[in-house]
Amino acid sequence: xxxxxxxxxxxxVGIGTVSRVLNGGVNVSRKTLKKVMDAVRELxxxxxxxxxTLARGNYSRTxxxxxxxxxxxxxxxxxxxxxxxxxxxxxYNLLLFNTGNERxxxxxxxxxEGLAGILFIAEPLSxxxxxxxxxxxxxxxYIDYFDETENCVYTDNRAGGALxxxxxxxxxxxxxxxxxxxxxxxxxxxxxxxFRDELLKNGVSLVCEKYVNVDEEKSYQxxxxxxxxxxxxxxxxxxxxxxxxxxxxxxxxxxxxxxIVGFDDLLASGYLGLTTIRQPAYRMGxxxxxxxxxxxxxxVPEKNRLCLPPELVIRNS
Amino acid sequence: xxxxxxxxxxxxVGIGTVSRVLNGGVNVSRKTLKKVMDAVRELxxxxxxxxxTLARGNYSRTxxxxxxxxxxxxxxxxxxxxxxxxxxxxxYNLLLFNTGNERxxxxxxxxxEGLAGILFIAEPLSxxxxxxxxxxxxxxxYIDYFDETENCVYTDNRAGGALxxxxxxxxxxxxxxxxxxxxxxxxxxxxxxxFRDELLKNGVSLVCEKYVNVDEEKSYQxxxxxxxxxxxxxxxxxxxxxxxxxxxxxxxxxxxxxxIVGFDDLLASGYLGLTTIRQPAYRMGxxxxxxxxxxxxxxVPEKNRLCLPPELVIRNS
DNA sequence: CTGAAAGCGCTTACAG
DNA sequence: CTGAAAGCGCTTACAG
Numbered sequence: 001x002x003x004x005x006x007x008x009x010x011x012x013v014g015i016g017t018v019s020r021v022l023n024g025g026v027n028v029s030r031k032t033l034k035k036v037m038d039a040v041r042e043l044x045x046x047x048x049x050x051x052x053t054l055a056r057g058n059y060s061r062t063x064x065x066x067x068x069x070x071x072x073x074x075x076x077x078x079x080x081x082x083x084x085x086x087x088x089x090x091x092y093n094l095l096l097f098n099t100g101n102e103r104x105x106x107x108x109x110x111x112x113e114g115l116a117g118i119l120f121i122a123e124p125l126s127x128x129x130x131x132x133x134x135x136x137x138x139x140x141x142y143i144d145y146f147d148e149t150e151n152c153v154y155t156d157n158r159a160g161g162a163l164x165x166x167x168x169x170x171x172x173x174x175x176x177x178x179x180x181x182x183x184x185x186x187x188x189x190x191x192x193x194x195f196r197d198e199l200l201k202n203g204v205s206l207v208c209e210k211y212v213n214v215d216e217e218k219s220y221q222x223x224x225x226x227x228x229x230x231x232x233x234x235x236x237x238x239x240x241x242x243x244x245x246x247x248x249x250x251x252x253x254x255x256x257x258x259x260i261v262g263f264d265d266l267l268a269s270g271y272l273g274l275t276t277i278r279q280p281a282y283r284m285g286x287x288x289x290x291x292x293x294x295x296x297x298x299x300v301p302e303k304n305r306l307c308l309p310p311e312l313v314i315r316n317s
Numbered sequence: 318x319x320x321x322x323x324x325x326x327x328x329x330v331g332i333g334t335v336s337r338v339l340n341g342g343v344n345v346s347r348k349t350l351k352k353v354m355d356a357v358r359e360l361x362x363x364x365x366x367x368x369x370t371l372a373r374g375n376y377s378r379t380x381x382x383x384x385x386x387x388x389x390x391x392x393x394x395x396x397x398x399x400x401x402x403x404x405x406x407x408x409y410n411l412l413l414f415n416t417g418n419e420r421x422x423x424x425x426x427x428x429x430e431g432l433a434g435i436l437f438i439a440e441p442l443s444x445x446x447x448x449x450x451x452x453x454x455x456x457x458x459y460i461d462y463f464d465e466t467e468n469c470v471y472t473d474n475r476a477g478g479a480l481x482x483x484x485x486x487x488x489x490x491x492x493x494x495x496x497x498x499x500x501x502x503x504x505x506x507x508x509x510x511x512f513r514d515e516l517l518k519n520g521v522s523l524v525c526e527k528y529v530n531v532d533e534e535k536s537y538q539x540x541x542x543x544x545x546x547x548x549x550x551x552x553x554x555x556x557x558x559x560x561x562x563x564x565x566x567x568x569x570x571x572x573x574x575x576x577i578v579g580f581d582d583l584l585a586s587g588y589l590g591l592t593t594i595r596q597p598a599y600r601m602g603x604x605x606x607x608x609x610x611x612x613x614x615x616x617v618p619e620k621n622r623l624c625l626p627p628e629l630v631i632r633n634s
Numbered sequence: 635c636t637g638a639a640a641g642c643g644c645t646t647a648c649a650g
Numbered sequence: 651c652t653g654a655a656a657g658c659g660c661t662t663a664c665a666g
Contacts, residue, residue, distance in 0.1 A: 373646090
């Protein structure tokens with residue numbers, strides 16, 4: 001990579017002059033300016049950002065890192081939207097990461113980025129990773145994940161599950177099944193626990209639990225089979241809306257009046273008339289952003305834990 | 318801000334030792350390590366990223382900036398998803414910006430960020446801005462915007478409009494209206510031009526054009542009024558799916574068999590059975606990422622212009 | 635209008 | 651295991 005020194009040598013001027021040209025060209029003669037610009041182009045010079053920042057002394061970092069799971073679900077985008085709006089309002093920017101394949105390497109890279117703060121969306125951290133964050137004195141926060149020793153903003157998934165159960169119990173349903181994500185996770189175990197406990201409290205136990213990958217088509221197949229095998233089923237609680245959509249389709253094809261309840265309340269759910277548990281996705285992002293900002297700006301030692309309540313949205317499914 | 322020097326002074330060691338502690342603590346006695354760590358905590362030290370980068374000599378930038386309009390539409394998220402997947406595959410990261418209020422300041426900031434490349438989504442650039450990019454020798458690319466003098470990846474909106482017209486003509490419709498976005502833009506003028514020209518070629522002219530803000534409710538109101546006032550209307554072409562959803566609702570409430578065609582093919586459109594023109598949003602992002610990467614890596618002087626074809630998706634609206 | 639020099643905050647051989 | 655020193659690539663008064 002060519003440096004300012006190379007430009008200075010090629011154009012026969014001092015490095016100070018090169019710098020002046022590169023910074024708008026004030027106090028430089030037209031002739032010198034041209035010479036320097038020619039050299040810049042010839043050597044395909046690109047300024048070194050780190051050196052500039054250091055020399056200028058403007059160290060204030062305004063970038064917040066966001067680490068997401070590989071699979072970018074529409075639901076995450078709602079969160080990101082909330083983050084984005086709260087952050088840009090304060091002139092912070094969002095840097096998106098994906099720990100993907102080589103988690104370890106990528107993680108080190110993220111920590112070393114010198115970010116003002118890091119947000120982990122639905123990403124649990126190992127003890128080793130936490131230590132690395134500590135060593136670099138990074139401020140960080142979990143979103144959509146609960147850890148009682150860390151800062152976090154999350155949905156009360158257990159309460160959400162209970163809400164779904166109460167709704168079904170209110171409709172006097174007793175033959176109820178659960179359709180979930182084949183990949184286990186904190187969100188699912190909480191939702192299911194809340195759902196099951198609430199049913200049990202009222203003397204109802206689940207007919208069965210089935211698991212698939214989160215995919216409308218897969219869920220359609222599974223739901224269809226389930227409805228055929230269990231014609232007396234009165235209600236199905238789905239781990240998320242996307243799975244519930246498959247249920248909606250199966251019910252339409254097969255007929256029958258099984259009640260379907262989802263979880264998330266994605267945009268399409270309103271149009272489809274799906275009864276569901278609304279997660280405050282946007283708000284989770286928004287509050288998460290506010291929270292990391294206060295962590296950065298006020299530097300309080302106490303941990304913040306914000307638990308947001310989900311909400312039952314009754315439509316006609 | 319405390320520097321490594323302050324830590325060294327407070328803990329009574331040399332700066333080299335402080336640095337060693339901060340970089341994993343190899344070759345440091347336990348005692349020294351503790352002293353230094355205490356000082357780090359006491360002074361609330363945070364490493365200066367610019368200085369680190371400069372000293373380490375690892376300048377390779379792997380961050381791509383993405384500049385979006387203020388309003389983050391679901392459609393943009395599809396694009397971002399495409400970008401994200403193509404970029405993370407090559408270990409690049411995404412930095413999101415919003416030129417918002419103080420465009421000029423923010424723009425300067427973006428240019429000075431030292432990004433590997435910058436992607437402008439649906440954001441036209443002024444001559445002055447282009448010059449500033451040039452001066453900093455930034456690689457950049459338009460997405461979802463056409464400019465014949467720049468690198469860009471965009472949808473053939475004109476062809477999309479024509480596709481919608483052909484579909485309606487094929488159904489022998491002749492009393493046709495257009496409902497658009499009240500904010501003018503290149504996308505809209507292209508779509509409408511393609512639509513109108515194709516109709517005209519077949520001797521059909523638009524009954525009327527109406528404009529609202531892009532909002533389902535607003536479109537519902539407008540569509541309802543339109544359908545009431547023009548009961549003989551046979552088709553409505555909407556600027557985008559979100560507007561078309563309002564039309565779908567109005568038609569449902571009012572009854573009547575007016576044909577509705579949208580543009581975008583958002584996720585919900587499949588579930589709602591909306592006939593629409595599918596924009597290759599994901600692919601635009603994906604190709605945009607590939608394109609900026611090749612710009613960065615091969616440094617070709619020629620401009621790349623990639624025009625992606627939209628596609629008619631016939632459902633039952 | 636221009637050049638030489640100091641300095642930004644760190645890392646990293648090097649010598650001990 | 652530790653300290654002193656050079657150097658990363660730039661900017662910015664300063665003197666001319």
